[in-house]
Amino acid sequence: MKRRSFAGIGVAVALALVAGCTAGAGDETAASGDFSGEVEGAITVLTNRTDLVNTKLSEYARRFEAEHPGTEVTFEAVTNYERDVTTQLGSGDYGDVLLIPNTVAVDQLSQFFAPLGSVDELKATYRFVDEKAYDGKVYGLSPGGVANGFVINKRIWAQAGITAPPTTPEAFLAGLEAIAGKTDAVPYYTNYKDGWPLSMWNNQRAIFADPRITDAFPTDANPWQPGKIQYITDGLLFDIVRAGLSEKDPLTTNWEGAKPMIATGKVATMLLGSWAVPQMRDAATAVKADPGDIAFWPFPFQTGGRFHARIEGDYKAAVSRTSKNKATARAWLDWFVTESGFAADQQAIPPALDQPLPATLQAFTATGVELLEVPEATTNAGKEDEIIKESEIDLKGNIYRQKLVDIARGAAEGDKDSYFAELNKRWGAARSRVMQ
Secondary structure: OOOOOOOOOOOHHHHHHHOOOOOOOOOOOOOOOOOOOOOOEEEEEOOOOOOOOOOOOHHHHHHHHOOOOOEEEEEEEEEOHHHHHHHHHOOOOOOOEOOOOOOOOOOHHHHHOOOEEHHHHOOOOOOOOOHHHHOEEEEOOOOOOOEEEEEHHHHHHOOOOOOOOOOOOOHHHHHHHHHHHOOEEEEEEEOOOHEEEEEHHHHHHHHOOOOOOHHHHOOOOOOOOOOHHHOOOOHHHHHHOOOOEEEOHHHHHHHHHHHHHHHHHHOOOEEEOHHHHHHHHHHHOOOOOHHHEEEEEEOOOEEOOOEEEEEEOOOOOEOOOOHHHHHHHHHHHHHHHHOOOOOHHHEEOOOOOOOOOOHHHHHHOOOEEEEEEOOOOOOOOOEEEEEEEEOOOOOOOOOOHHHHHHOOOOOOOOOOOHHHHHHHHHHHHHHHHHHH
């Protein structure tokens, strides 16, 4: 799916906005998970897939309406999804079915969304059910899962002499240097201006193959120390930009424009999710380039001699707590997740446990990567979000990473060591208050 867009709003402001809303908390009927009633009437579905509203999504809607006569599905396409839908949550008017914005902390899910069932009940059928769950209740189902890694133009990498994924950050940087020296391509594209792609750097926790990493993360006062996950991931981004291996002017990047750029080999590499592969291949087809040039590689780090990549559900689809047509909203959500074919069409990991991986991810695993779900925190559930809010470091967003890019390119004061020391100080102070 087209992913997160946090540009234009600070995480502290966004979280405060969400926390300040109760969406009619006194209305117990609205808050319930009661989906009884006739499947009929109209629903509005909010989506970030602006590229699919008039094509695939409309096809799905027509099929659903044919299977459920008397229903009508209307889509509301939202370009700046995180920012704009967060604002809509504050107004109480946010459709019937929507993707849960990342600004909503887990302990706030019940304020805005109807519970779909228990974790124990739904995990027998679906992947990723615990990712938007709280207190044993599931509030969102993923229409399709993704793996995390680098979307590359393998033709450009091959021209630079590299045909297999680099195994270390140092080897990866050397590969980008080779691209800079042997091709005309921009080795790495940050998508700085759109912002949300920078949040992809936070999705690499599986590289340590530690199933407890998310539960343990809030206990660490200094996650930007050498050898730790934030140092490795954010440090690689910093080093790429500092070495001049990214676009010259990040203030002018353009997400939609980036697709044909990587498709034609003007750009070699972007850190995204596997959801982006079909979009880049579609872009290649549109400009008469070879869609087979687009490939997906793991993050350049190995544990125990092997790559590991996190798989996770993309944005989770949920039923609005304020929906006046919960029966039809739930019917659409269930149908879309299990019967529409969306996951297969998007080369996504199917949410249903009994369905096979798509071809894109079969090729990804052939590089030697192990796909891992990273369990959500249990003992420390919600603590990471609290520290994010308290520290005003939008770990799951893009604002602090935009500053990192600015420092690396010389547009802001400091260096990697000083910025990571500042982040550790702010994070550690917030952690001490939250984890008392």
